[in-house]
Amino acid sequence: MDFKIYLKETKEEQKAFSEVLTHYFERGKYKNPRILNFLCGTANDEPFLMHYFHGTTRLISLDNCKHSERFAKKLKRKSFRRGDLLELKLQGKFDLIIGRNIPLNSNGHSPEQDYWPKVFNNFTNYMKKNAKLFLTLTKEEEFLRAKKILEGLNYKIIVKEKNKIRVPNSFIKTPEADPKDYYVLIAEAPEKLSS
């Protein structure tokens, strides 16, 4: 897709997601937080995450797709890093780990092949004390699955609900298309980290 069209198409979505941040994260509460935005696509969230969290320069936007990387470069995103979620090699811990519209189905895999429990478990190694994991999902089935996995890992779930703010899907414009960020889950790191 042409990159000017891409910017135009995503404007409405970005505006709505800014409202979501305002709704769920008290402005000014986080001082220059360190943020990991995983499965970030083209790192389209970078400008408003930077803006909302006071120009933090400590954002890492992670995706494993070459095409996303090319687009992110064209868009002059500074935080994009190409890498695989299953082989995280990051330094230090984060205040906030964000995953928007993450594909949380198990695709018919057996429990051994289902990597999401491992991914969420591994995140606990990257979460500071009082860190938050902020997930959005487009489908109820994925929302329920994420909740179950996090509960099983002893995350403390503090928000689990349908998003009150409608975020349009900028690429699928049919009326029956799932809106983005339809369900929200916010969880704190498991107790073992809070010592």
Ligand SMILES: C[S@@+](CC[C@H](N)C(=O)[O-])C[C@H]1O[C@@H](n2cnc3c(N)ncnc32)[C@H](O)[C@@H]1O
């Ligand atoms: C549904 S998109 C969500 C993109 C963006 N967060 C949004 O809300 O528009 C999922 C993204 O996950 C990336 N992805 C899938 N598996 C991955 C993995 N194992 N490691 C890193 N990125 C992955 C894909 O390249 C894709 O950009």
